[in-house]
Amino acid sequence: MKAVHFGAGNIGRGFIGETLAANGFSIDFVDVNDTVISALNDRHEYDIELAAPGQEKIHVDNVAGINNGENPDQVVAAIAQTDLVTTAIGPKILQFIAPLIADGLAARKAQGNEQKIDVIACENMIGGSAHLKEEVYKSLADADKAYVDEYVGFPNAAVDRIVPLQKHDDPLMVSVEPFKEWVVDESQMANPDLKLEGVEYAPDLEPFIERKLFSVNTGHATVAYTGKSLGYDTIGDAIKDERVLDQLKGVLKETGDLLIDKWNFKREDHEAYQKKIISRFENPYISDTIARVGRTPIRKLGYDERFIRPIREAKERGLGYAKLLETVGKIYQFNVAEDDESVKLQQMLQAKFAEVVTETTGLKDEDLIAEIAGKMSAEFTAANK
Ligand SMILES: NC(=O)c1ccc[n+]([C@@H]2O[C@H](COP(=O)([O-])OP(=O)(O)OC[C@H]3O[C@@H](n4cnc5c(N)ncnc54)[C@H](O)[C@@H]3O)[C@@H](O)[C@H]2O)c1
Numbered sequence: 497m498k499a500v501h502f503g504a505g506n507i508g509r510g511f512i513g514e515t516l517a518a519n520g521f522s523i524d525f526v527d528v529n530d531t532v533i534s535a536l537n538d539r540h541e542y543d544i545e546l547a548a549p550g551q552e553k554i555h556v557d558n559v560a561g562i563n564n565g566e567n568p569d570q571v572v573a574a575i576a577q578t579d580l581v582t583t584a585i586g587p588k589i590l591q592f593i594a595p596l597i598a599d600g601l602a603a604r605k606a607q608g609n610e611q612k613i614d615v616i617a618c619e620n621m622i623g624g625s626a627h628l629k630e631e632v633y634k635s636l637a638d639a640d641k642a643y644v645d646e647y648v649g650f651p652n653a654a655v656d657r658i659v660p661l662q663k664h665d666d667p668l669m670v671s672v673e674p675f676k677e678w679v680v681d682e683s684q685m686a687n688p689d690l691k692l693e694g695v696e697y698a699p700d701l702e703p704f705i706e707r708k709l710f711s712v713n714t715g716h717a718t719v720a721y722t723g724k725s726l727g728y729d730t731i732g733d734a735i736k737d738e739r740v741l742d743q744l745k746g747v748l749k750e751t752g753d754l755l756i757d758k759w760n761f762k763r764e765d766h767e768a769y770q771k772k773i774i775s776r777f778e779n780p781y782i783s784d785t786i787a788r789v790g791r792t793p794i795r796k797l798g799y800d801e802r803f804i805r806p807i808r809e810a811k812e813r814g815l816g817y818a819k820l821l822e823t824v825g826k827i828y829q830f831n832v833a834e835d836d837e838s839v840k841l842q843q844m845l846q847a848k849f850a851e852v853v854t855e856t857t858g859l860k861d862e863d864l865i866a867e868i869a870g871k872m873s874a875e876f877t878a879a880n881k
Pocket residue numbers: 502503504505506507508526527528529564584585586587589592593618619620655656657658659660
């Protein structure tokens with residue numbers, strides 16, 4: 497069996513690669529990172545290390561790499577002949593790889609390939625594969641759409657495993673937490689006969705993805721943004737601070753009440769799930785940065801994302817969301833120079849501050865306006881601590 501996987505990054509190598517290899521697949525990893533792609537093609541294998549006592553190693557082999565920036569035709573040829581396509585590339589990147597997937601599916605049609613396949617987006621978002629499908633259809637010729645309707649599925653999925661930024665000399669080595677959960681919506685599969693061991697197939701993904709995103713990811717982000725506001729750099733250090741832990745518990749209580757109300761989860765089971773999450777964040781064998789977990793704050797503020805959607809739904813149901821709001825306030829303070837979205841967010845806020853200064857003072861001196869706006873934003877930041 498063959499798989500084409502987009503995104504040879506942390507979760508790609510550290511979870512999807514492991515699962516596909518354990519199921520006997522050879523994997524073509526597609527990525528723009530040439531160091532990783534060259535290493536995959538030199539060695540055709542890599543190791544995963546469990547961040548737990550004993551640091552058990554898991555060997556993954558039968559892998560190769562394709563740089564889609566340099567060799568898009570190879571990606572198209574690989575998709576034409578593959579049994580499964582997966583992605584773990586980032587929600588905002590799906591739109592950029594969609595045309596290549598569309599070309600690969602069109603090539604399957606041109607070759608008369610009538611084997612049904614699934615394209616599974618393993619991203620932290622609700623409706624990831626459905627979104628990818630929309631993007632793929634934008635690039636499909638009308639004549640190819642009926643073929644894709646008939647032979648290709650885009651089942652939504654939820655993946656859960658904490659894989660921090662890696663610090664090894666070996667560009668392929670990846671440390672991961674032992675916990676892992678991959679759930680796929682069975683009802684949306686074109687080829688339900690192809691089931692992977694280690695993957696759970698659910699008749700309806702929504703309760704799973706909402707439970708995951710609004711518990712693990714809302715909680716994780718809460719530790720990151722609260723921790724950042726208190727001057728911490730890592731999740732491990734931040735969660736040791738009682739103020740961060742209390743904020744996390746408060747937020748999980750609010751999303752938990754919502755999830756239990758909406759999906760009828762048993763309170764007892766959900767509380768055990770939350771406890772497990774907290775212990776995962778506290779794992780001393782993992783060093784995870786606040787910069788990674790808080791990355792792309794504008795994405796995380798999105799309408800259907802980990803804060804605004806539970807806030808909207810809690811409000812509709814008359815449930816509490818005060819702790820969620822507090823964390824949202826902190827997202828707007830998240831300032832990490834290497835994170836483009838964080839820089840953009842701060843620029844947007846500075847521009848608004850400057851607008852208010854101009855309107856209230858009548859000043860025309862841009863330097864003075866910027867100085868006063870800077871003071872205003874510092875006061876806002878301090879007030880939020
Ligand atoms: N790391 C985790 O703990 C974790 C867990 C569950 C889900 N996820 C989700 O998985 C996805 C990937 O996260 P990650 O942590 O592995 O990120 P990552 O940055 O480690 O991996 C992403 C990879 O995509 C590649 N990439 C970026 N743009 C590309 C393009 N245009 N074409 C080809 N390759 C491109 C990058 O080079 C990188 O190797 C995200 O949606 C994330 O939310 C991550």
